Amino acid sequence: MTQTGIPFHFLRGGTSRGPYFRREDLPEDRETLAEVLIAALGSGHPLNIDGIGGGVAVTTKVAMLSASQDDWADVDYFFAQVSVEDRLVDFKPTCGNILSGVGPAAIEMGLVAPQGDETDVKIRAVNTGARVVARVQTPDGALTYAGDAAIAGVPGTAAPIALNFMGVVGSSTGAFLPTGNLRDEINGIEVTCMDVAMPIVIARAADFGLTGQESAADLDANADFFARVEAIRIEAGARMGMGDVTKSVTPKFAILAPAGQGGTIAARYFMPWTTHPSMAVTGSQCLASCALTPGTVADGLLQRPDAQPANVVLEHPSGTIEVLVDYDRTDGFELKSAGLLRTARKLAEGRVFVPSGIWKG
The missing domain is CATH 3.10.310.10 (Diaminopimelate Epimerase; Chain A, domain 1)
Structure with missing residues:
Protein backbone atom coordinates (compact mmCIF):
# COMPACT_ATOMS: atom_id res chain seq x y z
CA MET A 1 0.00 0.00 0.00
CA THR A 2 1.35 3.39 -0.99
CA GLN A 3 -1.16 5.26 1.17
CA THR A 4 -2.34 5.08 4.77
CA GLY A 5 -6.07 5.45 5.42
CA ILE A 6 -7.12 7.21 8.63
CA PRO A 7 -10.74 7.11 9.91
CA PHE A 8 -12.32 10.51 10.35
CA HIS A 9 -15.56 12.43 10.66
CA PHE A 10 -15.87 15.69 8.74
CA LEU A 11 -17.98 18.33 10.49
CA ARG A 12 -18.85 21.95 10.30
CA GLY A 13 -18.44 23.34 13.80
CA GLY A 14 -19.82 26.86 14.16
CA THR A 15 -18.31 28.90 11.33
CA SER A 16 -15.36 26.56 10.79
CA ARG A 17 -15.03 23.03 9.45
CA GLY A 18 -12.49 20.25 9.34
CA PRO A 19 -11.73 16.61 10.12
CA TYR A 20 -12.40 15.15 13.57
CA PHE A 21 -10.14 12.20 14.40
CA ARG A 22 -9.80 9.82 17.29
CA ARG A 23 -6.43 10.66 18.80
CA GLU A 24 -5.47 6.98 18.91
CA ASP A 25 -5.77 6.77 15.11
CA LEU A 26 -2.94 9.28 14.61
CA PRO A 27 0.81 9.18 15.31
CA GLU A 28 1.80 9.95 18.88
CA ASP A 29 4.88 12.08 18.26
CA ARG A 30 4.18 15.70 17.28
CA GLU A 31 6.61 15.88 14.37
CA THR A 32 5.04 12.95 12.52
CA LEU A 33 1.56 14.11 13.54
CA ALA A 34 2.22 17.51 11.97
CA GLU A 35 3.37 15.92 8.70
CA VAL A 36 0.26 13.72 8.62
CA LEU A 37 -2.05 16.69 9.16
CA ILE A 38 -0.22 18.77 6.53
CA ALA A 39 -0.70 15.94 4.01
CA ALA A 40 -4.33 15.30 4.97
CA LEU A 41 -5.32 18.96 4.70
CA GLY A 42 -3.13 19.75 1.67
CA SER A 43 -1.16 22.57 3.28
CA GLY A 44 1.32 24.13 0.86
CA HIS A 45 -1.13 25.23 -1.85
CA PRO A 46 -3.61 28.16 -1.76
CA LEU A 47 -6.47 25.84 -2.71
CA ASN A 48 -5.24 22.89 -0.61
CA ILE A 49 -5.62 21.03 -3.89
CA ASP A 50 -3.89 17.87 -2.61
CA GLY A 51 -5.92 17.56 0.59
CA ILE A 52 -9.28 18.15 2.21
CA GLY A 53 -8.63 21.71 3.43
CA GLY A 54 -10.75 24.52 2.04
CA GLY A 55 -8.11 27.12 1.20
CA VAL A 56 -8.79 29.47 4.14
CA ALA A 57 -7.80 29.29 7.80
CA VAL A 58 -11.32 28.48 9.03
CA THR A 59 -11.35 25.32 6.89
CA THR A 60 -7.88 24.01 7.74
CA LYS A 61 -8.59 23.12 11.36
CA VAL A 62 -8.36 19.72 13.02
CA ALA A 63 -9.96 18.21 16.11
CA MET A 64 -8.53 15.10 17.79
CA LEU A 65 -10.69 13.43 20.42
CA SER A 66 -10.13 10.82 23.10
CA ALA A 67 -11.78 9.59 26.27
CA SER A 68 -10.63 12.03 28.94
CA GLN A 69 -8.17 11.13 31.66
CA ASP A 70 -9.53 14.06 33.66
CA ASP A 71 -11.94 13.16 36.46
CA TRP A 72 -14.26 16.03 35.48
CA ALA A 73 -14.37 15.64 31.69
CA ASP A 74 -15.85 13.08 29.31
CA VAL A 75 -13.73 13.99 26.30
CA ASP A 76 -10.26 15.43 25.69
CA TYR A 77 -10.23 17.80 22.71
CA PHE A 78 -6.82 18.41 21.13
CA PHE A 79 -6.80 21.10 18.43
CA ALA A 80 -4.43 21.84 15.57
CA GLN A 81 -4.39 24.84 13.25
CA VAL A 82 -2.91 23.85 9.91
CA SER A 83 -1.72 26.71 7.73
CA VAL A 84 -3.13 27.02 4.23
CA GLU A 85 0.13 27.56 2.35
CA ASP A 86 3.11 27.48 4.72
CA ARG A 87 3.13 23.78 5.70
CA LEU A 88 2.99 24.71 9.37
CA VAL A 89 0.92 23.26 12.21
CA ASP A 90 0.27 25.24 15.39
CA PHE A 91 -0.69 23.18 18.44
CA LYS A 92 -0.74 26.15 20.84
CA PRO A 93 -4.23 27.63 20.40
CA THR A 94 -7.66 26.13 20.67
CA CYS A 95 -10.75 26.84 18.56
CA GLY A 96 -14.23 27.37 19.94
CA ASN A 97 -16.00 26.99 16.61
CA ILE A 98 -14.44 23.58 15.97
CA LEU A 99 -15.21 22.81 19.62
CA SER A 100 -18.89 23.26 18.70
CA GLY A 101 -18.65 19.97 16.82
CA VAL A 102 -16.84 18.06 19.57
CA GLY A 103 -20.03 17.02 21.41
CA PRO A 104 -21.74 15.58 18.31
CA ALA A 105 -18.47 14.04 17.07
CA ALA A 106 -17.87 12.39 20.45
CA ILE A 107 -21.33 10.81 20.25
CA GLU A 108 -20.74 9.76 16.62
CA MET A 109 -17.44 8.12 17.65
CA GLY A 110 -18.98 6.29 20.60
CA LEU A 111 -16.94 8.24 23.16
CA VAL A 112 -20.14 9.54 24.79
CA ALA A 113 -23.56 7.87 25.03
CA PRO A 114 -26.68 10.03 24.56
CA GLN A 115 -28.62 10.72 27.75
CA GLY A 116 -32.27 11.64 27.21
CA ASP A 117 -33.43 14.50 25.01
CA GLU A 118 -30.34 16.60 25.74
CA THR A 119 -26.84 15.33 26.45
CA ASP A 120 -24.27 17.35 28.33
CA VAL A 121 -20.76 16.56 27.09
CA LYS A 122 -17.97 17.72 29.40
CA ILE A 123 -14.93 18.69 27.33
CA ARG A 124 -11.38 19.42 28.38
CA ALA A 125 -9.48 21.54 25.87
CA VAL A 126 -6.03 19.89 25.90
CA ASN A 127 -4.25 22.91 24.38
CA THR A 128 -5.36 25.38 27.05
CA GLY A 129 -6.84 23.36 29.92
CA ALA A 130 -10.22 25.10 29.58
CA ARG A 131 -13.34 23.21 30.64
CA VAL A 132 -16.44 23.44 28.51
CA VAL A 133 -19.89 21.89 28.79
CA ALA A 134 -21.60 21.34 25.43
CA ARG A 135 -25.34 20.67 25.56
CA VAL A 136 -26.20 18.58 22.51
CA GLN A 137 -29.70 17.80 21.22
CA THR A 138 -30.44 14.05 21.44
CA PRO A 139 -34.24 13.67 21.28
CA ASP A 140 -35.35 10.18 22.30
CA GLY A 141 -31.69 9.35 22.83
CA ALA A 142 -30.68 9.92 19.19
CA LEU A 143 -28.27 12.61 17.98
CA THR A 144 -29.87 15.17 15.66
CA TYR A 145 -28.43 17.97 13.56
CA ALA A 146 -31.83 19.37 12.53
CA GLY A 147 -33.22 22.38 14.35
CA ASP A 148 -34.24 26.02 14.26
CA ALA A 149 -31.06 27.70 15.54
CA ALA A 150 -29.34 30.14 13.18
CA ILE A 151 -25.85 31.62 13.56
CA ALA A 152 -24.32 34.41 11.50
CA GLY A 153 -21.95 33.16 8.83
CA VAL A 154 -23.76 29.85 8.25
CA PRO A 155 -26.78 29.47 5.92
CA GLY A 156 -29.99 27.86 7.16
CA THR A 157 -30.70 26.49 10.61
CA ALA A 158 -29.60 23.52 12.70
CA ALA A 159 -29.89 22.02 16.17
CA PRO A 160 -28.65 24.40 18.86
CA ILE A 161 -25.49 23.54 20.79
CA ALA A 162 -25.11 25.53 24.00
CA LEU A 163 -21.50 26.01 25.11
CA ASN A 164 -20.56 27.09 28.62
CA PHE A 165 -16.85 27.93 29.04
CA MET A 166 -15.15 27.79 32.44
CA GLY A 167 -11.56 28.27 33.54
CA VAL A 168 -10.60 30.27 30.45
CA VAL A 169 -8.90 33.24 32.10
CA GLY A 170 -5.17 33.15 31.44
CA SER A 171 -5.58 29.93 29.48
CA SER A 172 -2.43 30.51 27.43
CA THR A 173 -0.33 32.95 29.45
CA GLY A 174 -1.55 32.35 33.00
CA ALA A 175 -2.84 35.91 33.43
CA PHE A 176 -5.95 37.93 32.57
CA LEU A 177 -3.66 40.83 31.60
CA PRO A 178 -0.38 39.18 30.52
CA THR A 179 1.58 42.45 30.43
CA GLY A 180 0.18 43.51 33.80
CA ASN A 181 -1.41 46.60 32.23
CA LEU A 182 -4.90 47.52 31.11
CA ARG A 183 -3.26 49.38 28.23
CA LEU A 340 -22.55 30.94 23.56
CA LEU A 341 -24.96 29.29 21.17
CA ARG A 342 -23.49 27.46 18.17
CA THR A 343 -24.53 24.79 15.68
CA ALA A 344 -22.74 21.94 13.92
CA ARG A 345 -23.41 19.43 11.15
CA LYS A 346 -21.75 16.22 10.06
CA LEU A 347 -20.74 16.54 6.40
CA ALA A 348 -18.94 13.25 5.75
CA GLU A 349 -17.19 10.30 7.34
CA GLY A 350 -14.78 7.66 6.12
CA ARG A 351 -11.02 7.57 5.68
CA VAL A 352 -8.63 10.27 4.57
CA PHE A 353 -5.42 9.11 2.93
CA VAL A 354 -1.82 10.26 3.36
CA PRO A 355 1.28 8.87 1.64
CA SER A 356 2.65 5.88 3.52
CA GLY A 357 6.10 7.42 3.19
CA ILE A 358 4.94 9.99 5.75
CA TRP A 359 3.32 7.47 8.10
CA LYS A 360 2.61 3.78 7.73
CA GLY A 361 -0.11 3.76 10.38
Whole structure:
Protein backbone atom coordinates (compact mmCIF):
# COMPACT_ATOMS: atom_id res chain seq x y z
CA MET A 1 0.00 0.00 0.00
CA THR A 2 1.35 3.39 -0.99
CA GLN A 3 -1.16 5.26 1.17
CA THR A 4 -2.34 5.08 4.77
CA GLY A 5 -6.07 5.45 5.42
CA ILE A 6 -7.12 7.21 8.63
CA PRO A 7 -10.74 7.11 9.91
CA PHE A 8 -12.32 10.51 10.35
CA HIS A 9 -15.56 12.43 10.66
CA PHE A 10 -15.87 15.69 8.74
CA LEU A 11 -17.98 18.33 10.49
CA ARG A 12 -18.85 21.95 10.30
CA GLY A 13 -18.44 23.34 13.80
CA GLY A 14 -19.82 26.86 14.16
CA THR A 15 -18.31 28.90 11.33
CA SER A 16 -15.36 26.56 10.79
CA ARG A 17 -15.03 23.03 9.45
CA GLY A 18 -12.49 20.25 9.34
CA PRO A 19 -11.73 16.61 10.12
CA TYR A 20 -12.40 15.15 13.57
CA PHE A 21 -10.14 12.20 14.40
CA ARG A 22 -9.80 9.82 17.29
CA ARG A 23 -6.43 10.66 18.80
CA GLU A 24 -5.47 6.98 18.91
CA ASP A 25 -5.77 6.77 15.11
CA LEU A 26 -2.94 9.28 14.61
CA PRO A 27 0.81 9.18 15.31
CA GLU A 28 1.80 9.95 18.88
CA ASP A 29 4.88 12.08 18.26
CA ARG A 30 4.18 15.70 17.28
CA GLU A 31 6.61 15.88 14.37
CA THR A 32 5.04 12.95 12.52
CA LEU A 33 1.56 14.11 13.54
CA ALA A 34 2.22 17.51 11.97
CA GLU A 35 3.37 15.92 8.70
CA VAL A 36 0.26 13.72 8.62
CA LEU A 37 -2.05 16.69 9.16
CA ILE A 38 -0.22 18.77 6.53
CA ALA A 39 -0.70 15.94 4.01
CA ALA A 40 -4.33 15.30 4.97
CA LEU A 41 -5.32 18.96 4.70
CA GLY A 42 -3.13 19.75 1.67
CA SER A 43 -1.16 22.57 3.28
CA GLY A 44 1.32 24.13 0.86
CA HIS A 45 -1.13 25.23 -1.85
CA PRO A 46 -3.61 28.16 -1.76
CA LEU A 47 -6.47 25.84 -2.71
CA ASN A 48 -5.24 22.89 -0.61
CA ILE A 49 -5.62 21.03 -3.89
CA ASP A 50 -3.89 17.87 -2.61
CA GLY A 51 -5.92 17.56 0.59
CA ILE A 52 -9.28 18.15 2.21
CA GLY A 53 -8.63 21.71 3.43
CA GLY A 54 -10.75 24.52 2.04
CA GLY A 55 -8.11 27.12 1.20
CA VAL A 56 -8.79 29.47 4.14
CA ALA A 57 -7.80 29.29 7.80
CA VAL A 58 -11.32 28.48 9.03
CA THR A 59 -11.35 25.32 6.89
CA THR A 60 -7.88 24.01 7.74
CA LYS A 61 -8.59 23.12 11.36
CA VAL A 62 -8.36 19.72 13.02
CA ALA A 63 -9.96 18.21 16.11
CA MET A 64 -8.53 15.10 17.79
CA LEU A 65 -10.69 13.43 20.42
CA SER A 66 -10.13 10.82 23.10
CA ALA A 67 -11.78 9.59 26.27
CA SER A 68 -10.63 12.03 28.94
CA GLN A 69 -8.17 11.13 31.66
CA ASP A 70 -9.53 14.06 33.66
CA ASP A 71 -11.94 13.16 36.46
CA TRP A 72 -14.26 16.03 35.48
CA ALA A 73 -14.37 15.64 31.69
CA ASP A 74 -15.85 13.08 29.31
CA VAL A 75 -13.73 13.99 26.30
CA ASP A 76 -10.26 15.43 25.69
CA TYR A 77 -10.23 17.80 22.71
CA PHE A 78 -6.82 18.41 21.13
CA PHE A 79 -6.80 21.10 18.43
CA ALA A 80 -4.43 21.84 15.57
CA GLN A 81 -4.39 24.84 13.25
CA VAL A 82 -2.91 23.85 9.91
CA SER A 83 -1.72 26.71 7.73
CA VAL A 84 -3.13 27.02 4.23
CA GLU A 85 0.13 27.56 2.35
CA ASP A 86 3.11 27.48 4.72
CA ARG A 87 3.13 23.78 5.70
CA LEU A 88 2.99 24.71 9.37
CA VAL A 89 0.92 23.26 12.21
CA ASP A 90 0.27 25.24 15.39
CA PHE A 91 -0.69 23.18 18.44
CA LYS A 92 -0.74 26.15 20.84
CA PRO A 93 -4.23 27.63 20.40
CA THR A 94 -7.66 26.13 20.67
CA CYS A 95 -10.75 26.84 18.56
CA GLY A 96 -14.23 27.37 19.94
CA ASN A 97 -16.00 26.99 16.61
CA ILE A 98 -14.44 23.58 15.97
CA LEU A 99 -15.21 22.81 19.62
CA SER A 100 -18.89 23.26 18.70
CA GLY A 101 -18.65 19.97 16.82
CA VAL A 102 -16.84 18.06 19.57
CA GLY A 103 -20.03 17.02 21.41
CA PRO A 104 -21.74 15.58 18.31
CA ALA A 105 -18.47 14.04 17.07
CA ALA A 106 -17.87 12.39 20.45
CA ILE A 107 -21.33 10.81 20.25
CA GLU A 108 -20.74 9.76 16.62
CA MET A 109 -17.44 8.12 17.65
CA GLY A 110 -18.98 6.29 20.60
CA LEU A 111 -16.94 8.24 23.16
CA VAL A 112 -20.14 9.54 24.79
CA ALA A 113 -23.56 7.87 25.03
CA PRO A 114 -26.68 10.03 24.56
CA GLN A 115 -28.62 10.72 27.75
CA GLY A 116 -32.27 11.64 27.21
CA ASP A 117 -33.43 14.50 25.01
CA GLU A 118 -30.34 16.60 25.74
CA THR A 119 -26.84 15.33 26.45
CA ASP A 120 -24.27 17.35 28.33
CA VAL A 121 -20.76 16.56 27.09
CA LYS A 122 -17.97 17.72 29.40
CA ILE A 123 -14.93 18.69 27.33
CA ARG A 124 -11.38 19.42 28.38
CA ALA A 125 -9.48 21.54 25.87
CA VAL A 126 -6.03 19.89 25.90
CA ASN A 127 -4.25 22.91 24.38
CA THR A 128 -5.36 25.38 27.05
CA GLY A 129 -6.84 23.36 29.92
CA ALA A 130 -10.22 25.10 29.58
CA ARG A 131 -13.34 23.21 30.64
CA VAL A 132 -16.44 23.44 28.51
CA VAL A 133 -19.89 21.89 28.79
CA ALA A 134 -21.60 21.34 25.43
CA ARG A 135 -25.34 20.67 25.56
CA VAL A 136 -26.20 18.58 22.51
CA GLN A 137 -29.70 17.80 21.22
CA THR A 138 -30.44 14.05 21.44
CA PRO A 139 -34.24 13.67 21.28
CA ASP A 140 -35.35 10.18 22.30
CA GLY A 141 -31.69 9.35 22.83
CA ALA A 142 -30.68 9.92 19.19
CA LEU A 143 -28.27 12.61 17.98
CA THR A 144 -29.87 15.17 15.66
CA TYR A 145 -28.43 17.97 13.56
CA ALA A 146 -31.83 19.37 12.53
CA GLY A 147 -33.22 22.38 14.35
CA ASP A 148 -34.24 26.02 14.26
CA ALA A 149 -31.06 27.70 15.54
CA ALA A 150 -29.34 30.14 13.18
CA ILE A 151 -25.85 31.62 13.56
CA ALA A 152 -24.32 34.41 11.50
CA GLY A 153 -21.95 33.16 8.83
CA VAL A 154 -23.76 29.85 8.25
CA PRO A 155 -26.78 29.47 5.92
CA GLY A 156 -29.99 27.86 7.16
CA THR A 157 -30.70 26.49 10.61
CA ALA A 158 -29.60 23.52 12.70
CA ALA A 159 -29.89 22.02 16.17
CA PRO A 160 -28.65 24.40 18.86
CA ILE A 161 -25.49 23.54 20.79
CA ALA A 162 -25.11 25.53 24.00
CA LEU A 163 -21.50 26.01 25.11
CA ASN A 164 -20.56 27.09 28.62
CA PHE A 165 -16.85 27.93 29.04
CA MET A 166 -15.15 27.79 32.44
CA GLY A 167 -11.56 28.27 33.54
CA VAL A 168 -10.60 30.27 30.45
CA VAL A 169 -8.90 33.24 32.10
CA GLY A 170 -5.17 33.15 31.44
CA SER A 171 -5.58 29.93 29.48
CA SER A 172 -2.43 30.51 27.43
CA THR A 173 -0.33 32.95 29.45
CA GLY A 174 -1.55 32.35 33.00
CA ALA A 175 -2.84 35.91 33.43
CA PHE A 176 -5.95 37.93 32.57
CA LEU A 177 -3.66 40.83 31.60
CA PRO A 178 -0.38 39.18 30.52
CA THR A 179 1.58 42.45 30.43
CA GLY A 180 0.18 43.51 33.80
CA ASN A 181 -1.41 46.60 32.23
CA LEU A 182 -4.90 47.52 31.11
CA ARG A 183 -3.26 49.38 28.23
CA ASP A 184 0.15 49.34 26.57
CA GLU A 185 1.49 51.55 23.81
CA ILE A 186 3.29 49.80 20.96
CA ASN A 187 4.49 51.66 17.87
CA GLY A 188 2.27 54.60 18.74
CA ILE A 189 -0.91 52.48 19.09
CA GLU A 190 -2.68 51.85 22.38
CA VAL A 191 -3.54 48.19 22.89
CA THR A 192 -5.03 45.97 25.56
CA CYS A 193 -3.32 42.58 25.79
CA MET A 194 -5.85 40.17 27.29
CA ASP A 195 -6.00 36.39 27.71
CA VAL A 196 -9.51 34.97 28.06
CA ALA A 197 -9.95 31.70 26.12
CA MET A 198 -7.58 33.19 23.52
CA PRO A 199 -4.73 35.68 23.98
CA ILE A 200 -5.54 38.76 21.90
CA VAL A 201 -3.93 42.11 21.23
CA ILE A 202 -6.85 44.55 21.02
CA ALA A 203 -6.79 48.06 19.55
CA ARG A 204 -9.26 50.73 18.44
CA ALA A 205 -10.11 50.78 14.74
CA ALA A 206 -9.95 54.57 14.67
CA ASP A 207 -6.29 54.53 15.69
CA PHE A 208 -5.55 52.86 12.33
CA GLY A 209 -7.77 55.30 10.42
CA LEU A 210 -10.53 52.68 10.13
CA THR A 211 -14.22 52.77 11.01
CA GLY A 212 -14.46 49.21 12.30
CA GLN A 213 -17.31 48.59 9.85
CA GLU A 214 -15.05 47.43 7.00
CA SER A 215 -15.71 44.11 5.30
CA ALA A 216 -13.29 41.23 5.65
CA ALA A 217 -12.35 41.60 1.96
CA ASP A 218 -11.61 45.31 2.34
CA LEU A 219 -9.39 44.68 5.35
CA ASP A 220 -7.57 41.79 3.66
CA ALA A 221 -6.73 44.12 0.78
CA ASN A 222 -5.14 46.65 3.13
CA ALA A 223 -1.52 45.48 3.12
CA ASP A 224 -0.25 48.53 5.02
CA PHE A 225 -2.68 47.84 7.87
CA PHE A 226 -1.57 44.20 8.16
CA ALA A 227 2.10 45.21 8.16
CA ARG A 228 1.47 47.59 11.07
CA VAL A 229 -0.61 44.98 12.89
CA GLU A 230 2.02 42.27 12.56
CA ALA A 231 4.79 44.47 13.96
CA ILE A 232 2.59 45.34 16.96
CA ARG A 233 1.51 41.70 17.43
CA ILE A 234 5.07 40.39 17.48
CA GLU A 235 6.17 42.96 20.07
CA ALA A 236 3.02 42.35 22.12
CA GLY A 237 3.63 38.59 22.05
CA ALA A 238 7.06 39.14 23.59
CA ARG A 239 5.64 41.46 26.26
CA MET A 240 2.93 38.85 27.03
CA GLY A 241 5.60 36.26 27.77
CA MET A 242 4.83 34.23 24.64
CA GLY A 243 8.31 34.50 23.13
CA ASP A 244 8.85 34.79 19.38
CA VAL A 245 5.35 34.57 17.85
CA THR A 246 6.45 35.21 14.26
CA LYS A 247 5.32 31.74 13.13
CA SER A 248 2.53 31.28 15.67
CA VAL A 249 -1.12 32.17 15.13
CA THR A 250 -1.27 33.45 18.71
CA PRO A 251 -1.70 36.01 20.04
CA LYS A 252 -4.49 37.02 17.71
CA PHE A 253 -5.26 40.65 16.89
CA ALA A 254 -8.58 42.50 16.96
CA ILE A 255 -9.93 46.01 16.54
CA LEU A 256 -12.97 47.55 18.23
CA ALA A 257 -15.32 50.36 17.24
CA PRO A 258 -18.74 51.69 18.27
CA ALA A 259 -21.61 49.43 17.23
CA GLY A 260 -23.34 50.32 13.99
CA GLN A 261 -26.21 47.84 13.86
CA GLY A 262 -27.69 47.85 17.33
CA GLY A 263 -25.12 45.57 18.99
CA THR A 264 -22.94 46.27 22.01
CA ILE A 265 -19.70 46.93 20.13
CA ALA A 266 -18.25 46.32 16.65
CA ALA A 267 -15.24 44.01 16.30
CA ARG A 268 -12.97 42.72 13.58
CA TYR A 269 -10.85 39.66 14.43
CA PHE A 270 -7.69 38.53 12.65
CA MET A 271 -6.32 34.98 12.45
CA PRO A 272 -3.81 36.76 12.51
CA TRP A 273 -2.71 37.21 8.89
CA THR A 274 -6.17 37.35 7.40
CA THR A 275 -9.51 38.70 8.61
CA HIS A 276 -11.92 36.22 10.16
CA PRO A 277 -15.04 36.13 7.95
CA SER A 278 -17.21 36.20 11.08
CA MET A 279 -15.98 35.78 14.68
CA ALA A 280 -14.09 33.13 16.61
CA VAL A 281 -15.88 31.65 19.63
CA THR A 282 -12.77 31.88 21.80
CA GLY A 283 -12.03 35.35 20.50
CA SER A 284 -15.57 36.51 21.26
CA GLN A 285 -15.13 35.68 24.95
CA CYS A 286 -11.95 37.73 25.18
CA LEU A 287 -13.43 40.67 23.27
CA ALA A 288 -16.59 40.62 25.38
CA SER A 289 -14.43 40.62 28.52
CA CYS A 290 -12.42 43.55 27.16
CA ALA A 291 -15.63 45.44 26.41
CA LEU A 292 -16.84 44.95 30.00
CA THR A 293 -13.54 45.88 31.68
CA PRO A 294 -13.09 49.55 32.64
CA GLY A 295 -9.76 51.05 31.63
CA THR A 296 -9.23 49.01 28.46
CA VAL A 297 -9.15 50.34 24.89
CA ALA A 298 -12.92 49.70 24.81
CA ASP A 299 -13.51 52.75 27.03
CA GLY A 300 -15.72 55.26 25.23
CA LEU A 301 -16.79 52.82 22.51
CA LEU A 302 -19.88 51.43 24.29
CA GLN A 303 -22.35 51.89 27.10
CA ARG A 304 -21.35 49.10 29.49
CA PRO A 305 -24.33 47.03 30.67
CA ASP A 306 -25.02 46.85 34.39
CA ALA A 307 -26.71 43.46 34.26
CA GLN A 308 -24.94 40.40 35.62
CA PRO A 309 -24.68 38.20 33.67
CA ALA A 310 -24.39 40.56 30.72
CA ASN A 311 -25.37 39.76 27.16
CA VAL A 312 -22.63 41.24 24.95
CA VAL A 313 -23.52 41.44 21.25
CA LEU A 314 -20.42 41.67 19.06
CA GLU A 315 -20.94 42.93 15.52
CA HIS A 316 -18.67 41.19 12.99
CA PRO A 317 -18.41 41.07 9.17
CA SER A 318 -21.13 38.41 8.80
CA GLY A 319 -23.57 39.65 11.43
CA THR A 320 -23.47 39.31 15.22
CA ILE A 321 -22.50 36.85 17.93
CA GLU A 322 -23.90 36.98 21.45
CA VAL A 323 -21.81 36.14 24.51
CA LEU A 324 -23.54 35.71 27.87
CA VAL A 325 -20.87 36.75 30.38
CA ASP A 326 -21.19 35.92 34.07
CA TYR A 327 -18.76 38.20 35.86
CA ASP A 328 -17.96 40.14 39.02
CA ARG A 329 -16.81 43.77 38.80
CA THR A 330 -16.33 44.29 42.54
CA ASP A 331 -12.57 44.53 42.09
CA GLY A 332 -11.85 45.33 38.47
CA PHE A 333 -13.24 42.48 36.34
CA GLU A 334 -13.49 38.80 37.23
CA LEU A 335 -14.90 36.39 34.65
CA LYS A 336 -16.89 33.46 36.04
CA SER A 337 -18.10 31.85 32.81
CA ALA A 338 -19.08 32.66 29.23
CA GLY A 339 -21.91 31.04 27.30
CA LEU A 340 -22.55 30.94 23.56
CA LEU A 341 -24.96 29.29 21.17
CA ARG A 342 -23.49 27.46 18.17
CA THR A 343 -24.53 24.79 15.68
CA ALA A 344 -22.74 21.94 13.92
CA ARG A 345 -23.41 19.43 11.15
CA LYS A 346 -21.75 16.22 10.06
CA LEU A 347 -20.74 16.54 6.40
CA ALA A 348 -18.94 13.25 5.75
CA GLU A 349 -17.19 10.30 7.34
CA GLY A 350 -14.78 7.66 6.12
CA ARG A 351 -11.02 7.57 5.68
CA VAL A 352 -8.63 10.27 4.57
CA PHE A 353 -5.42 9.11 2.93
CA VAL A 354 -1.82 10.26 3.36
CA PRO A 355 1.28 8.87 1.64
CA SER A 356 2.65 5.88 3.52
CA GLY A 357 6.10 7.42 3.19
CA ILE A 358 4.94 9.99 5.75
CA TRP A 359 3.32 7.47 8.10
CA LYS A 360 2.61 3.78 7.73
CA GLY A 361 -0.11 3.76 10.38
